[in-house]
Amino acid sequence: MLLEPAEAAQALNVDERTVVRWIRKDNLPAEQIQGDYRINPVDLLEWATDRGIKVNPALYKMPDADDRPLPSLSQALEAGGIHCAFPGDDKESVLRNVVATLELPPEIDPEFILQVLLAREAMGTTAVGDGIAIPHVRNPILVQLPVPKVALSFLRRPVDFGALDGRPVQILFTIISPTIRMHLHLLSKLAYCLRDERLRGILGTQCNAEAIMAAVREIEQDIGKGGT
Numbered sequence: 001m002l003l004e005p006a007e008a009a010q011a012l013n014v015d016e017r018t019v020v021r022w023i024r025k026d027n028l029p030a031e032q033i034q035g036d037y038r039i040n041p042v043d044l045l046e047w048a049t050d051r052g053i054k055v056n057p058a059l060y061k062m063p064d065a066d067d068r069p070l071p072s073l074s075q076a077l078e079a080g081g082i083h084c085a086f087p088g089d090d091k092e093s094v095l096r097n098v099v100a101t102l103e104l105p106p107e108i109d110p111e112f113i114l115q116v117l118l119a120r121e122a123m124g125t126t127a128v129g130d131g132i133a134i135p136h137v138r139n140p141i142l143v144q145l146p147v148p149k150v151a152l153s154f155l156r157r158p159v160d161f162g163a164l165d166g167r168p169v170q171i172l173f174t175i176i177s178p179t180i181r182m183h184l185h186l187l188s189k190l191a192y193c194l195r196d197e198r199l200r201g202i203l204g205t206q207c208n209a210e211a212i213m214a215a216v217r218e219i220e221q222d223i224g225k226g227g228t
Contacts, residue, residue, distance in 0.1 A: 002038035011056045049128055049191045071148055073189040074216045080151035084207035094159050098174045127163035136175040148177035154207040193219050
């Protein structure tokens with residue numbers, strides 16, 4: 001599914017001219033089809049997340065051949081785990097250690113997942129500022145997991161991820177999902193939660209798995225009440 005600029009504008013709560021300007025001047029990824037811009041929704045969400053721009057989560061309720069129910073962010077966090085004092089001295093070693101914690105099925109090569117994560121970083125940093133990065137597999141179809149996972153890692157030492165704000169990364173949310181639909185769903189929910197002070201306040205002070213899970217569940221309940 002590719003979006004027209006008007007659809008992207010609606011998702012970002014701006015006018016269409018602003019979206020076109022961002023394409024031309026601010027590196028919003030888009031392709032031209034018969035002279036008209038079209039935007040990949042994954043690119044749109046990643047670009048907006050990098051810049052702290054709110055995206056309407058309704059855009060990512062995409063039709064998909066997979067009709068499994070979408071997981072909550074808290075369910076994906078429980079599957080991926082919350083890891084304190086996480087080891088690694090640079091981007092590659094940190095991501096290698098993340099992959100080792102994901103308990104991948106035996107048919108999935110961990111080295112392949114690492115290379116896919118590094119390839120995504122090579123396209124542009126997944127750091128979103130304030131010491132946080134969201135590494136993820138750019139094309140979830142490459143990784144057929146039974147369940148999506150979000151691994152939260154508090155790094156033992158800050159690592160340079162090339163963030164736009166210049167700050168080294170201390171917290172990683174690594175997303176691994178089996179479908180594009182789930183990937184977009186989790187990335188949009190995570191971006192929403194990261195704007196909420198209930199979660200940001202905890203992340204900035206301690207690696208407290210119980211408090212983090214409680215905050216995420218509370219925020220998700222608010223989303224369900226129409227808090228977006």
